[in-house]
Amino acid sequence: MSDDLAVQTAGPGAVGGRATLSRIAREASVSVSTASKVLNGRPGVSPDTREIVERLLDRHGYSRRGAELAQGSLIELVFEYIDSSWSLEIIRGVEKVARQHGMSVTLTETGARRSTGEGWVESIISRKPVGVILVFSDIDPAYRRQLHTRNIPVVVVDPAGDPGPEVAAIGSTNWSGGMAATRHLIELGHRRIGLISGPQDLMCSRARVSGYRSALEEAGIPLDETILRRGEFIPEAGRVLALELLQLDDRPTAIFAGNDMQAFGVYEAARSLGISIPEQLSVVGYDDVPPAKWVGPALTTIRQPLIEMAEEATRLVLKLRSETVDNIRLDLATSLVVRGSTAAPPTP
């Protein structure tokens, strides 16, 4: 163990002086062995003691030597839930770059959105990975500090929430995507465009809705709140909300769904009501997951370069372990993919 030698320039919040592990142990009134257990994410330390030591590690700006960690061969990929084609694309992108570097990927599912689930951070620390890729952004700041004091770089991919400016993150241009989807429908002649959006607390949903509003405004089409709906990013939500929209007296001629999963639910709702796509209803999705090509008709959607985003995040996390990177925020471009689910509105 070379923990005690592991001193670097003090980070923000440091109180100065050599923050050796033995000094931290002394201040916490614990043995060096206990402090080392906390540092290495090993069990056998009470939560209270762990918290005291963590706080001191952070306060002293303790930071492990980079060289020790750089030898590892694991990249940690952390999801809240692994639950859709979307997750698979991310896994594939991370795995691809990891393999090019002779590394493997460890998956963790924390099991709750914006989780404060127990134990997963300690597990990660104990494996000494070269870096962590988070597929959700609003990680508890205490967890972020824990990773920081161990010198484990973190990159957020697709920031659905709103990571602070100091957080390394790869996203995509959600506002432009929402704008492009809506413009496409307007250009086809639609004026009554229903919107099903993702959860309001996710930044990506809000950005897409904002793009939708901007496109309407640009075209001089007044916003009609009665054809806006909001729900989870799953087919069932799309189905239920589309049923509502499609049973309105003055139903929309097009629906822009929050993601492809919701769009698949819109298809189901339309089928069950005998409304044909695209003749009677145009549908646009978001993401371009592989099944979008297989549904009938194939789905017009906004392509989010998920694999590339994951690749970029992995390359960034590998860079961060050994060098200072100036540009730690990157939004990759989205693009409109026109397939069979959109057409001119039916003539009244």
Added chain:
Amino acid sequence: MSDDLAVQTAGPGAVGGRATLSRIAREASVSVSTASKVLNGRPGVSPDTREIVERLLDRHGYSRRGAELAQGSLIELVFEYIDSSWSLEIIRGVEKVARQHGMSVTLTETGARRSTGEGWVESIISRKPVGVILVFSDIDPAYRRQLHTRNIPVVVVDPAGDPGPEVAAIGSTNWSGGMAATRHLIELGHRRIGLISGPQDLMCSRARVSGYRSALEEAGIPLDETILRRGEFIPEAGRVLALELLQLDDRPTAIFAGNDMQAFGVYEAARSLGISIPEQLSVVGYDDVPPAKWVGPALTTIRQPLIEMAEEATRLVLKLRSETVDNIRLDLATSLVVRGSTAAPPTP
């Protein structure tokens, strides 16, 4: 390191006596440190030396103490390619059981079917996982021995090839699945049932084709080789082969596809020829991946309980590290899921 104490009863092929690591090092004319590097999958040993040490480990029936490994918290999940909804279902099942046991899952993509790709076994060994789940069955026997001498249990999930009887494996009833799909079409009145199967060298493909033949035979329908095709388990293969079948003068009224991915390709071929499903063509898939519900019409398919198979494989691998398990082969039942893609054949 307690490698040198790590002696257990000699396995098959052992030459008797205490097979300590120092004895193995002596016989290989290398240092104990070199032998230990090989044992722990660490770098810095020439391929030749590695092979000599491996052979001696195997010959002496060397086996690491279980207790040392049982402490680990990693399960290794090895794919050839992570490339479809199918892979995601497996990942989800493994991850679910791993999480229940406070463990994490490390993913490896070997990158070639029935791979002899370099290095991934050493990486796995160096991480000291509690077990390995392989999503392909014909692993090189040398790799199997490497894992065996380290006392790392291996379970194969969905044996697509033909693992020997000594190999722990979770599969599903492919023959019954092929039979059920074909019977369903026969019961609807179809007599001319095209078959698109997966690759011939995969045992699962052969079992499904064999189930198809048995169902035809049972109904007294002669086998027509001209409407049998074979290809990779991807949509594009399904599309190309379905185009061939659907352009025959006496085209089939139904197609049983090797898996759902191929079935999605059949949909595309039918759409491009203006043939409507199920009115003019019935289609049955295989697997029941999530998109099967979203395509239009929703796909009738054989449900392979992929998540449950992965869960079962994970439970088995966890059991194997600490106890002798009598039943190391298990085939979970498949079932027919009737949706919208099958109907009576068109009246001529």
